[in-house]
Amino acid sequence: MTTAHASSGAGSNPPPESDTVIDVRGLRMRYRDHEVLRGVDFTARRGEVLVLLGPNGAGKTTTIEVLEGFRMRSAGDVSVLGADPARGDERWRARLGIVLQSWRDHGKWRVRELLDHLGSYYAPYSTALVRRPWDVDELIAAVGLTAQAHKRVGTLSGGQRRRLDVAVGIVGKPETLFLDEPTAGLDPEARNEFHGLVRGLADERTTVLLTTHDLAEAEKLADRILILAGGRIVADGSAEELSRQVSGEATVRWTRDGRPFERATTEPTRFVRRLFEEHGEAIGGLEVRRASLEDTYLTMVRELETGNGPGERAARAFEEGPR
Numbered sequence: 001m002t003t004a005h006a007s008s009g010a011g012s013n014p015p016p017e018s019d020t021v022i023d024v025r026g027l028r029m030r031y032r033d034h035e036v037l038r039g040v041d042f043t044a045r046r047g048e049v050l051v052l053l054g055p056n057g058a059g060k061t062t063t064i065e066v067l068e069g070f071r072m073r074s075a076g077d078v079s080v081l082g083a084d085p086a087r088g089d090e091r092w093r094a095r096l097g098i099v100l101q102s103w104r105d106h107g108k109w110r111v112r113e114l115l116d117h118l119g120s121y122y123a124p125y126s127t128a129l130v131r132r133p134w135d136v137d138e139l140i141a142a143v144g145l146t147a148q149a150h151k152r153v154g155t156l157s158g159g160q161r162r163r164l165d166v167a168v169g170i171v172g173k174p175e176t177l178f179l180d181e182p183t184a185g186l187d188p189e190a191r192n193e194f195h196g197l198v199r200g201l202a203d204e205r206t207t208v209l210l211t212t213h214d215l216a217e218a219e220k221l222a223d224r225i226l227i228l229a230g231g232r233i234v235a236d237g238s239a240e241e242l243s244r245q246v247s248g249e250a251t252v253r254w255t256r257d258g259r260p261f262e263r264a265t266t267e268p269t270r271f272v273r274r275l276f277e278e279h280g281e282a283i284g285g286l287e288v289r290r291a292s293l294e295d296t297y298l299t300m301v302r303e304l305e306t307g308n309g310p311g312e313r314a315a316r317a318f319e320e321g322p323r
């Protein structure tokens with residue numbers, strides 16, 4: 001195994017000028033003869049929200065576990081908050097927040113007691129900039145568990161349990177937060193509140209890396225979307241950038257004199273300008289639509305699986321292009 005930033009030492013702070021919080025290069029992971037990750041590359045900056053998408057079994061959890069220091073990689077250079085996760089010490093770990101895919105423990109504890117107890121571990125890692133842990137009642141309110149604060153963990157519903165998982169993940173005011181399918185089982189209101197919570201954390205410069213299978217959620221939350229397929233990151237960008245990679249065309253729809261029209265164009269802005277120059281006020285119901293993230297994702301993954309088509313070409317172009 002090679003290591004990045006070997007001289008920086010586990011638990012050390014990244015250099016002050018460095019805005020890169022996660023740096024992954026050539027990450028490989030093999031389980032016996034099954035090579036799951038075949039050279040994963042990406043970076044994340046402070047305060048960015050990255051959403052990792054990919055089919056079941058693509059290696060998202062594996063990637064996150066390597067970054068958390070829970071799993072030893074087979075090869076590659078990985079740095080999180082300036083340290084190699086394989087050697088991260090307690091001080092380094094205190095700066096991370098982790099929400100695992102499933103976590104079933106502490107059933108007899110009451111919600112507030114548990115968070116208060118777990119939070120106490122972080123107090124020695126308080127700094128002038130980051131006061132740790134999070135105030136327990138504020139935290140409970142932020143995840144929407146005030147009414148359940150004195151209930152036993154074992155009696156919570158699935159969604160309430162997931163909210164608690166998130167609270168456990170952030171009680172130490174992490175600088176980097178890893179969430180593996182955090183919204184699985186949450187109702188739409190809880191999901192929406194969770195999105196607000198993540199954006200709030202990012203506004204306070206927390207870097208967030210999360211996995212989900214909910215593409216609408218990815219589009220809403222992500223500063224950048226990463227698609228992991230075939231053991232590599234095959235796309236990295238905003239939902240709009242990804243959509244452009246798969247199809248350069250947008251669909252423009254409008255009505256004129258009550259009649260509907262539709263046109264596919266690579267230059268929607270110029271086309272719409274011309275439309276108004278020619279027909280002015282007669283144009284109604286204007287709509288410009290690029291491929292949705294769902295269209296883009298399905299096209300990319302399908303074409304990668306079959307090994308042809310523009311999605312495959314886009315992925316290759318991405319791999320070959322400048323980072």
Ligand SMILES: Nc1ncnc2c1ncn2[C@@H]1O[C@H](COP(=O)(O)OP(=O)(O)OP(=O)(O)O)[C@@H](O)[C@H]1O
Nearest residue numbers: 031032034036054055056057058059060061062063
């Ligand atoms: N401890 C392990 N030993 C052997 N194989 C494993 C182990 N953990 C994961 N795998 C295999 O590695 C592959 C990637 O698994 P991983 O859980 O990382 O995928 P994922 O993208 O998170 O999937 P999902 O979307 O279903 O959660 C799968 O084929 C899985 O069976």
